[in-house]
Amino acid sequence: MNKVAVIDYGMGNLHSVAKAVEHVGAELGQATEVTVTPDPAIIAAADRVIFPGVGAIRDCMAEINRLNVGEIVADAMKTKPVLAICVGMQALMQHSEENGGVDCLGFMQGEVKYFGDGLMEDGQRLKVPHMGWNQVRQTQDHPLWQGVPDNSRFYFVHSYYVQAEDKTMETGVTHYGVDFSATLASDNIFATQFHPEKSQAVGLALLRNFLQWDGSR
Amino acid sequence: MALAKRIIPCLDCENGRVVKGVQFVDIRDAGDPVEVSKRYCDAGADEITFLDITASHEERATTVDTVRAIAGQVFIPLTVGGGIRTLEDIRAMLNAGADKVAINTAAVKNPEFVREAAQRFGSQCIVVAVDAKRVSQEGEAPRWEIFTHGGRNPTGLDAIEWIKRMVEYGAGEILLTSMDRDGTKKGFDLALNKAASHAVQVPIIASGGVGNLEHLAEGVLEGEADAVLAASIFHFQEYSIQEAKEYMASKGIEMRIL
Secondary structure (H helix, E strand, C coil), X not given: CEEEEEECCCCCCCHHHHHHHHHHHHHCCCCEEEEEECCHHHHHHCCEEEECCCCCXXXXXXXXXXXXXXXXXXXXXXXXXXXXXXXXXXXXXXXXXHHHCEXXXXXXXXXXXXXXXXXXXXXXXXXXXXXXXXECEECCCCHHHXXXXXXXXXXXXECEEEEECCHHHEEEEEEECEEEEEXXXXXXXXXXXXXXXXXXXXXXXXXXXXXXXXXXX | CCCXXXXXXXXXXXXXXXXXXXXXXXXXXXXXXXXXXXXXXXXXXXXXXXXXCCCCHHHHHHXXXXXXXXXXXXXXXXXXXXXXXXXXXXXHHHHHCCCEEEECHHHHHCCHHHHHHHHHHCHHHEEEEEEEEECCCCCCCCCEEEEECCCCEEEEEEHHHHHHHHHHCCCCEXXXXXXXXXXXXXCCCXXXXXXXXXXXXXXXXXXXXXXXXXXXXXXXXXXXCCEEEECHHHHCCCCCHHHHHHHHHHCCCCCCCC
């Protein structure tokens, strides 16, 4: 049994990611049990952990701190594959500009920045949030990229982006006015700014890889 | 490398069934929103919008079940609109697997509802649906007003001012329907769409009036829409989503081509 825990700290809709993981588990013919939970014991007993997040970072960090989710994620990162998604990825960084400045978990070196109100490209104004399907350039090999063509389009929705300090962690880059970190990887954690659970075939391929990943490179 | 413009097929559903005749000859049940959604998703739709036109409140439970069934099989963003009036309605739809909800009449009745909804669930899942009708005379500077109840009830609200206010209150996206063009197949109201797109920073989905592929491309190129929504041209298989995307790409528009 492949046990997957999706950490529920009260921020947003976790149904989509749970459904998508169940779907790819079934496709693999693998017995997969997905639990959406805040319970540290269940998360500790899981084989794989997903750290999602939507909404404003201040609210997310408040709940993460209140429920001690940082320690839960830190423990999981030591022993098993972890996938952080969207604001989950941003929460791993040191600091975010959102909500007047919010300290994050600091598990990865880098900042979360605002796209800006006057974002322009080729004389055209770019809308914020960055919402829709954009290409991800794979800057490093990684087991989670297996079978995912380079420059595939994934579904994004965010107004703040991650700028990793240590580019050796960066496994994918997307361009929207600026180049930003679309994915990061370090030891057995993989983080995506996009939503694999909403990115149709390529997103499901990434989740399928996650279910089979042992955390090594 | 750039963000793609989106094509969003829209399903009108009543009591859990697709209405306004989807005419897919080769699927088992063209009234089944799950089958139709899957078909569109496989064909390359960038999102699905599910519009519930169920009249009675009691039948809402069916809608939640339908949304759950679609969300279990369709792994692209799903927006649910129609009859979203309370925070509880939003929660029910998000828990069922919707990614966004579209709020229309309830926003007009109580604009603060949009603010509360965005604060509670995040702007990323709050779409405000705006039904606008041109009220200026020929030769005057164009002006549009908000109408409710399928274009029957005027509200006196200026559409562009209203859109700005909704974004200020936390709307993450605007679904803008021209009531003059809806159902006419004459193309989008491009001036309306462009005015809205210039007025706010969030994405605008153009809706109402699509009759051919050129209309879709114009919506982006002239109307400056970030996404285009259409129902009948896809439902009646006049064009496939793939054809639409290839046509738009041939006009220099960035698209996600499968």
